[in-house]
Amino acid sequence: MQYYVDLEWLKEHLGEKEIRIVDCRFKLGSPEEGRRQYQEGHIPGAVYFDLEKDLSGSVGEHGGRHPLPELNLLKEKLQDAGIGSETTVIAYDxxxxxFASRFWWLMKYVGHEKVYILNGGFTGWEKKxxxxxxxxPKFEKTSFTISENKEMLASYQDVRDTALNESxxxxxxxxxxxxxxxGIEEPIxxxxGHIPTAxxxxxxxxxxxxAFxxxxxxxxxxxELDRNQPIIVYCGSGITATPNYIALKEAGFKNVKLYAGSYSDWVSYKENPVIRENEL
Structure with missing residues (x-):
């Protein structure tokens, strides 16, 4: 139970006071779909966290399509959802x-240990x-303390140094x-292409x-990778890299970081090179 729980575990513990369930369903390109699905039916007691409104910040010139949220706003949302520093949180999409992995990563980043992903998600729950x-649901407001774990985050400069073989x-x-x-296709x-050396x-x-x-x-x-070598994961905008972050940790890699801005941040700097298949 280090990273995830199974459907049967949650069914058995449904309704317990110290557990909060978070519905993270979302559809890229159709931002209201996840909330609509939540309103149509969700696991009892689940609160809804929107990828773009709650789990991401404002988009700027740089920082990618889903920059990290402003942490004080995230703290307020967590407290309003009855999630305190000692609450066990189960996230699903x-x-x-x-999307559940993005929530998991954010919770770990702000210092919350008791957070898990529901393996199988709502689809698996419904099939059962x-x-x-x-x-x-409405919950009494709690107190949540943020303690940033900055070692989980790779900076743009970290990525640039690696990609350009500077250090x-x-x-x-x-x-x-x-x-x-x-680089065969790029819809967004x-x-x-991809960042050099990736x-x-x-x-x-x-x-x-x-399920993982x-x-x-x-x-x-x-x-083929050395478990002692530092690893930086990225994707398009810092969402789908988070399952790889978790998978690497599960596989025993200790030094793993997320480039939150990811490829969309990298290409926001027009001077940055990219690699395509015909150039490999």
Whole structure:
């Protein structure tokens, strides 16, 4: 139970006072879809956290498409949801795993230890025939203390130093699907390709049916990497890299960081080079 809980565990502990459930469902390109799904039905007692309104900050010239949220605003949202510093929090999304992973990463970043992802998500919960409802819960406001774990975060300069071989020995992992990594297609960002020196480990390869694969499978995915070498994960905007962050930790890697701005931040600087398949 280091990173996730299974559906049966949550069913057994449903309604316990010290547990809060967070619905993170979202659909990129259709930002109201997740809230609509929540209103139509959610795990009893779950509160809704919106990827763009609650788990991301304001978009600027740099920083990527989903910059980290302003932490005092996140703190208020957590307190209003009845999440205190000692609360056990279970996050889920539909079946993707990425949106719940973003919430998990943020909670760890602000110093909260008791946070887990529901393996299988709402889709798995529904398939099991477990209960859900439309009731919007209200909780007494709590106190939440933020303690930033800045070692979880890679700066733009960290990435630049690695990509341009100026210093450092970080491994850059691009978590996007192969076609975007290779620059064959780019549906969102300014230019297709990947950050120089990055290797490709698509995030979805670490999950099956909305559940994280076992530790042994994660170890196989990253078998060629040195567990003692520092690793920086990125994706398009800092969302789908978070499942890879978790998978690496599960596989025993100690020094893993997220480049929160990710590829969308990298290409916001027009002088930064990118690599495409025909240039490899």
């Amino acid at each position: 539909g079946i993707e795993g990425a 025939g477990y209960p859900y409802n439309q009731s919007i 450092g020995n970080n491994v850059l992992i691009d978590s996007r699907e192969s076609k975007r990594y290779k 960002d300014r230019i297709a 290797i490709n480990k698509p995030w979805m390869d670490g999950l099956e049916n909305g 694969k076992p530790r042994e499978e994660q170890e196989k995915r990253f078998a």
